[in-house]
Amino acid sequence: xxxxxxxxxxxxxxxxxxxxxxxxxxxxxxxxxxxxxxxxxxxxxxxxxxxxxxxxxxxxxxxxxxxxxxxxxxxxxxxxxxxxxxxxxxxxxxxxxxxxxxxxxxxxxxxxxxxxxxxxxxxxxxxxxxxxxxxxxxxxxxxxxxxxxxxxxxxxxxxxxxxxxxxxxxxxxxxxxxxxxxxxxxxxxxxxxxxxxxxxxxxxxxxxxxxxxxxxxxxxxxxxxxxxxxxxxxxxxxxxxxxxxxxxxxxxxxxxxxxxxxxxxxxxxxxxxxxxxxxxxxxxxxxxxxxxxxxxxxxxxxxxxxxxxxxxxxxxxxxxxxxxxxxxxxxxxxxxxxxxxxxxxxxxxxxxxxxxxxxxxxxxxxxxxxxxxxxxxxxxxxxxxxxxxxxxx
Numbered sequence: 001x002x003x004x005x006x007x008x009x010x011x012x013x014x015x016x017x018x019x020x021x022x023x024x025x026x027x028x029x030x031x032x033x034x035x036x037x038x039x040x041x042x043x044x045x046x047x048x049x050x051x052x053x054x055x056x057x058x059x060x061x062x063x064x065x066x067x068x069x070x071x072x073x074x075x076x077x078x079x080x081x082x083x084x085x086x087x088x089x090x091x092x093x094x095x096x097x098x099x100x101x102x103x104x105x106x107x108x109x110x111x112x113x114x115x116x117x118x119x120x121x122x123x124x125x126x127x128x129x130x131x132x133x134x135x136x137x138x139x140x141x142x143x144x145x146x147x148x149x150x151x152x153x154x155x156x157x158x159x160x161x162x163x164x165x166x167x168x169x170x171x172x173x174x175x176x177x178x179x180x181x182x183x184x185x186x187x188x189x190x191x192x193x194x195x196x197x198x199x200x201x202x203x204x205x206x207x208x209x210x211x212x213x214x215x216x217x218x219x220x221x222x223x224x225x226x227x228x229x230x231x232x233x234x235x236x237x238x239x240x241x242x243x244x245x246x247x248x249x250x251x252x253x254x255x256x257x258x259x260x261x262x263x264x265x266x267x268x269x270x271x272x273x274x275x276x277x278x279x280x281x282x283x284x285x286x287x288x289x290x291x292x293x294x295x296x297x298x299x300x301x302x303x304x305x306x307x308x309x310x311x312x313x314x315x316x317x318x319x320x321x322x323x324x325x326x327x328x329x330x331x332x333x334x335x336x337x338x339x340x341x342x343x344x345x346x347x348x349x350x351x352x353x354x355x356x357x358x359x360x361x362x363x364x365x366x367x368x369x370x371x372x373x374x375x376x377x378x379x380x381x382x383x384x385x386x387x388x389x390x391x392x393x
Contacts, residue, residue: 010220014375014379017375018372018375018376021368021371021372021375022368022372024364024365024367024368024371025365025368025369025372027361027364027365028104028107028361028362028363028364028365028366028368028369029365030361031357031358031359031361031362031365032107032112032362032365034358035108035358035362036110040110042356042358043355043356043358043359044353044354044355044356044359045353045359046351046353048329048330048351048353049326049329049330049351049353050329051325051326051329052108052326052353052355052359053322053326053355053359053360053363054104054105054107054108054359054362054363054366055104055105055108055325056318056321056322056325056326056363057101057104057318057362057363057364057366057367058101058102058104058105058108058363058366059101059176059321059325060101060205060317060318060321061097061098061100061101061104061366061367061370062097062098062101062102062105062135062172062176063173063176063198063201063202063205063206064097064202064205064206064208064209064317065093065094065095065096065097065098065101065138065206066094066138066169066172066173066176066202066206067173067201067202067203067204067205067206067207067209068090068093068094068097068206068207068209068210069090069091069094069142069165069166069169069206070090070202070203070206070207071083071086071087071089071090071206071207071210072086072087072088072090072091072094072145072162072165073162073165073166073169075087075162076145076158076159076161076162076163076165076166077159077162077163077166082229082232085385085386086210086214086385087145087149087162088146088149088150088383089210089213089214089217089378089383089384089385090210091142091145091146091149091165092146092373092374092377092378092383093209093210093213093370093374094138094142094169095139095142095143095146095373096369096370096371096373096374096377097209097370098135098138098139098142099369099370099373100366100367100368100369100370100373101366101370102135103365103366103369104362104363104365104366107362108362118132119132119136127175127178127179127182128179130175130178131172131175131176131179134168134171134172134175135172137168137172138168138169138172141161141164141165141168142165144161144164145158145161145162145164145165148161150381169202170199173195173198173199173202174195174198174199176198177194177195177196177197177198177199178194178195180194180324180328181194181195185333186328186329186331186333187260187261187263187264187328187331187332187333187334188264188268188324188327188328188329188331189328191251191254191255193247193250193251193254194251196247197244197247197248197250197251200240200243200244200246200247201244201247201248201317201320203240203243203244204237204240204241204243204244204313204317205244205313205314205317207233207236207237207240207310208237208309208310208311208313208314208317209310209314211233211237211306211307211310212307212310212311212314213374214385215303215306215307215310217378217383217384221384223384225303230303230306233306234295234306235295237291237295237306237309237310237313238292238295238296241288241291241292241295241313242292244288245284245288248283248320252265252268252269260334263331263334264331267327267330267331267350268323268327268331272327272330272331275322275323275326275327275330278319278320278322278323279319279320279323282315282316282318282319282320282322282323283316283317283319283320283323284316286312286315286316286319287312287313287315287316287317287319287320288313288316290309290312291308291309291310291312291313291316292309294306294308294309294312295309326353329351329353330350330351330352330353331350332349332350332351
């Protein structure tokens, strides 16, 4: 017989995990200090690659923070009780990931002490200024939404708050896509397909993150997820994965239609070294095809398979964002179509980029912030989905 009850070991493990998350967050803070003290010269970023690995982490966290609210919206807006029980946890994850993503974004851009200047001097002609409003509005609305769900006397206002969050998250993800869509200084960007593509990608990425957290939460509390609930969520995840793969394919096919974009597409899909490998093997195969097999193949689709599929979807998301953000900057802008351009400023040359440890520490620091916020909140408040046997919708 064990000398200590199981709860003792769980409490001990909880504090160990929390301490580990704190250490990773502190490592991210150390990376920020080093890059602020020595300058971004110690990172792999340069005049051509100005958005590095930290932006890959930040964009993933922000897009997934919007997508995870899809779980809450299905419950509050469309009245599906199965998902309504999961709305508080989905809202918590949205706040946690948004906090982690914005922390990375703000600390990587340089001069984070001047964020108040950006917040109080809004330039309405800048899409970056729009996002200051969108992010702060998202925080406020999701916190209000949580209040209406967790305070009984505020329950009558849950549906209006859910509608507001539903609309705002679409606007926020559209704004994230517009950051790139309005940026014509890179061959990869400047496409009207990017805002809807980011919206569809957010559905798959958000649901994958939600499933990972929910599975761990159920295992931690020695509970078994109802097979019917798991089946519903598994099928929905498969639809989102197919939709996101379709949107990415349309983005590249649209680029291939235009002669000026064929060089960029060849670079990304065939000749770009690490970028084609990450795109085809990291995103298409591991991030989409393998998860779809795990979800839909006969004899699979069980809890462990869906957990593995969710993990691969997240890894595929990072692969796609690395190709999109880093690869999109590495390929030179075709300033004079039909002519070769060269100068001492690296015009017409493919930029090189090798991320350093400081960039990865900052990125993982953002993940650690999301982890800490989620872990403490789940421990202190009751975010565990309360399933009832009402699954008739």
